[in-house]
Amino acid sequence: MTTFERVGFIGLGGMGRGLVKNLVAKGVAVTAYDLNPAAVAAAKSFGATAASNIQEIRDNCRIIMICVNEAEDVEALMVAPDGLLAGPASGFIIVDHTSPQMVAKLDRMVRETGGRYAEAPMTRTPKHADIGKVNVLFGGERDLLDDLRPYFELYAENIFHIGPLGHAIRLKLIHNYIAFANVAAWCEGFALAAKDGLDLSQLISIISAAGGKSGMLDLYGQATLDGDFTPLMSLANARKDVRYYARWLEDAGLPGFMAEAVHQTYRQAALLGHDGESCTAVIKAYEAVTGVEARVGPKPERK
Secondary structure, eight states: OOOOOOEEEEOOSHHHHHHHHHHHHTTOOEEEEOSOHHHHHHHHHHTOEEOSSHHHHHHHOSEEEEOOSOHHHHHHHHHSTTSTTSSOOTTOEEEEOSOOSOHHHHHHHHHHTTOEEEEOOEESOHHHHHTTOEEEEEESOHHHHHHHHHHHTTTEEEEEEEESTTHHHHHHHHHHHHHHHHHHHHHHHHHHHHHTTOOGGGHHHHHHTTTTOOHHHHHHHHHHHTTOOOOSSBHHHHHHHHHHHHHHHHHTTOOOHHHHHHHHHHHHHHHTTOTTSBGGGGHHHHHHHHSSOOOSSSOOOOO
8 A cells, every 4th residue: 555745736726726636535645835825725625734835845745746837937936045946855856747848957956956856747637637537748767757656646547658858748749739729720610610600500510420520629619619618728828838839849940830820829819818718719719800609509798
């Protein structure tokens, strides 16, 4: 039987909330921190202990998991005067679920302070996090994965050892770009169908019965036509990942015509004010051009 030690967890948003919920429910003591009091209150309702600051996590937890929005946020958590690298516990491990673009730099910083850095980005959605079925993509040394696997198994359905450090985020970015490009493609198609008066109630069935079927369409297609833009995966996060992917293509010296088109599509939707909605709110950019709303059932009132 595995004996778990206390875990520090920073970042209680859509994904982090579900991870903490499953860790606590399956026997792990968790000390949690977030800038959002409501998120901390939710973690406490699951049975986690609330930390009043980062130092409290640093001083009491050897394993510290981070699940925030941006690479720069992870670095800031580490290098702040009272941050995670300002006197952490001996032999500490930083588990980075954020998918930053600077894993080599962060790994070097952590090692120089006597710890180990685990690159562990995730795929799937907050719904999967809530039921303990995310995918963890691990890049790094096998022995470190062996140490962390018992914890990952508490909230992941699949754990993939991708290869060396830095490979996990690269494969996640490729996955996310393809997923979000797919959303942009079928949102464009939905808008065109609405513009020409096609029967939207049959659209998803027709696409899913042939080569256009996709996981993103299964997850979000009907909700989009129903006008449900609850941000399970926000447009802001989709835009961020597509931007990272387009930048990577450029750095690699490869053409990125499609990537830039997808990036600018999400950027246009963001400029129209939809960053805080679901990634599928990209359809609203197409609707702004077509002048129609691609919905089944009653149309939402225009403001």
